Amino acid sequence: MIILKSPHEIECIRKASKLTADTLSLLVEKAKPGITTLELDTIAEEYIRSHGGIPSCKGYYGFPATICASVNEEVVHGIPSAKRKLKNGDILSIDLVSSIDGYHGDSAVTVPIGHVKPDVMKLLKVTEESLFKGIEQVKVGNRIGAIGHAVQTYCEKHGYGVVRDFVGHGLGREMHEDPQIPNYGSPEQGPIMKPGMVLCIEPMITLGTHRVRVLGDDWTAVTTDGKPAAHFEHTVVVTENGPEILTMREEPRLIK
Numbered sequence: 001m002i003i004l005k006s007p008h009e010i011e012c013i014r015k016a017s018k019l020t021a022d023t024l025s026l027l028v029e030k031a032k033p034g035i036t037t038l039e040l041d042t043i044a045e046e047y048i049r050s051h052g053g054i055p056s057c058k059g060y061y062g063f064p065a066t067i068c069a070s071v072n073e074e075v076v077h078g079i080p081s082a083k084r085k086l087k088n089g090d091i092l093s094i095d096l097v098s099s100i101d102g103y104h105g106d107s108a109v110t111v112p113i114g115h116v117k118p119d120v121m122k123l124l125k126v127t128e129e130s131l132f133k134g135i136e137q138v139k140v141g142n143r144i145g146a147i148g149h150a151v152q153t154y155c156e157k158h159g160y161g162v163v164r165d166f167v168g169h170g171l172g173r174e175m176h177e178d179p180q181i182p183n184y185g186s187p188e189q190g191p192i193m194k195p196g197m198v199l200c201i202e203p204m205i206t207l208g209t210h211r212v213r214v215l216g217d218d219w220t221a222v223t224t225d226g227k228p229a230a231h232f233e234h235t236v237v238v239t240e241n242g243p244e245i246l247t248m249r250e251e252p253r254l255i256k
Helices: 007-030 037-050 118-136 145-157
Strands: 067-071 074-076 091-100 103-112 168-170 177-181 198-201 204-206 212-214 221-223 229-231 234-239 242-245
Touching (some): 007 037, 007 091, 037 067, 074 091, 074 204, 074 229, 091 229, 103 229, 118 145, 118 198, 118 229, 118 234, 118 242, 177 198
Antiparallel strands (some): 067 074, 067 091, 074 221, 091 103, 103 234, 168 177, 168 198, 212 221
16 A cells, blocks of 8 residues: 655655765765775764664664665675675665654665776666656656656666666655565556655666575575676655655765
8 A cells, every 4th residue: 555645744754864865975985995884884873873863774674784785796685794895896885774753764875986897887877877767757647667667768778687676665654665666667557656655766777687686694685697786766755846856965966
């Protein structure tokens, strides 16, 4: 069931989304060669808690950390580790959810670490651009499928794989609510968008195959061909005037 949010609820989600965006901006700044993903996780948790929030992912179905930290061929749900030191040429996807007063805000970015190969930088650029292509389809009367169709056609035009196994979602008092938002499909598919829907749109795009598998930790999803993957996400509310991005950072685009 899709829950339409009241203006008060949207304000609550806006507060949590700003905290999520501010935390991500801090992590982007700190993500440099030599730091571990566990150190970034600690920075995130301390920042969220010191600003009156709760790290939503920690303990969610047993997930042990504040952030999902996915490196290179890891697509999503990577577990931060003291043994995972970032090095020049890596890419790091950070997926983060924080909550304030029982409402969540969800966002993700993929950060280049040091000097990254041009083909990988292009993957990051196109993936981030595809997020905004999807957001452009957030209009009252459009179907949810229009979002995924925009993402898929843009990314496949560049020869990239569009992950099928993980999708975007609604958000509010629960971190994952209806509707599901695939990154592929037809504009004629899915529920019709209405004012008050809050949507998490999150393209997960690969340099090779779209197929993924989950590692033995039961969390980390990797590409089956070992090629890099990128992940960008925003929390967006449907309004009569189009989309409003609640998790927009001060620097709207990470990849220039």
